[in-house]
Amino acid sequence: MKLYGFPFSPNTRRVLFMLHEVNAPHEFVPVDLTRGEHRTPEYLALNPNGRVPCLVDQDFILWESNAILQYLADRFPEYRLGGERPRERADIACWLFLNAAHLGPAVAHIFAHTIRLPEEKRIPALVENARAELARCFGVLEGKLSHTPWLAGTSFTIADISVAATTSVAPMLNIDLSPYPSLAAWDRRMADRPAYQKTFR
Numbered sequence: 001m002k003l004y005g006f007p008f009s010p011n012t013r014r015v016l017f018m019l020h021e022v023n024a025p026h027e028f029v030p031v032d033l034t035r036g037e038h039r040t041p042e043y044l045a046l047n048p049n050g051r052v053p054c055l056v057d058q059d060f061i062l063w064e065s066n067a068i069l070q071y072l073a074d075r076f077p078e079y080r081l082g083g084e085r086p087r088e089r090a091d092i093a094c095w096l097f098l099n100a101a102h103l104g105p106a107v108a109h110i111f112a113h114t115i116r117l118p119e120e121k122r123i124p125a126l127v128e129n130a131r132a133e134l135a136r137c138f139g140v141l142e143g144k145l146s147h148t149p150w151l152a153g154t155s156f157t158i159a160d161i162s163v164a165a166t167t168s169v170a171p172m173l174n175i176d177l178s179p180y181p182s183l184a185a186w187d188r189r190m191a192d193r194p195a196y197q198k199t200f201r
């Protein structure tokens with residue numbers, strides 16, 4: 001398998017984390033976003049959406065990091081990271097979609113408008129809205145994690161892998177997890193995993 005990605009991208013790291021969890025042999029192919037390599041015709045032929053990551057498994061090409069997690073969970077079923085029963089799989093999907101639709105974009109806005117964009121292009125109101133969105137989502141995560149050790153209940157799953165890649169950027173963006181003690185404890189448990197350490201070192 002080949003993973004095309006940018007080493008500092010949380011969306012890329014989400015998939016790398018998963019590849020390490022399931023011990024999948026893989027080759028990492030760097031796509032340098034700062035040099036526009038994600039907009040070359042060669043890369044767009046793989047991912048017409050022009051974003052990283054993108055996984056190539058022989059003749060199968062897949063983009064969107066959370067879809068890739070679901071695929072890898074099914075591809076390596078012995079690790080039981082994708083849920084077994086319909087309700088368990090649906091619960092996992094709920095966290096993946098929350099991350100893709102709310103948490104991930106909020107973090108991306110904060111990064112863009114505090115670090116990535118030149119000062120004259122930064123919009124403080126967007127950062128304020130994104131921080132409010134994150135606070136709301138963190139409240140949801142805290143509510144769940146104060147009752148169960150993992151997002152989808154008693155087992156570690158791709159729901160945890162997906163969300164941990166997003167919360168991993170909290171320190172860089174001055175996002176404080178301490179008002180959410182269960183979330184912060186979960187985040188520390190995630191950081192203790194060998195696969196996490198291989199990915200985020």
Ligand SMILES: N[C@@H](CCC(=O)N[C@@H](CS)C(=O)NCC(=O)O)C(=O)O
Nearest residue numbers: 009010011050051052053064065066
């Ligand atoms: N929903 C996508 C988001 C992918 C994404 O936005 N990746 C960023 C890097 S973290 C990217 O490729 N940005 C390049 C750009 O926006 O031009 C996923 O989960 O894979």
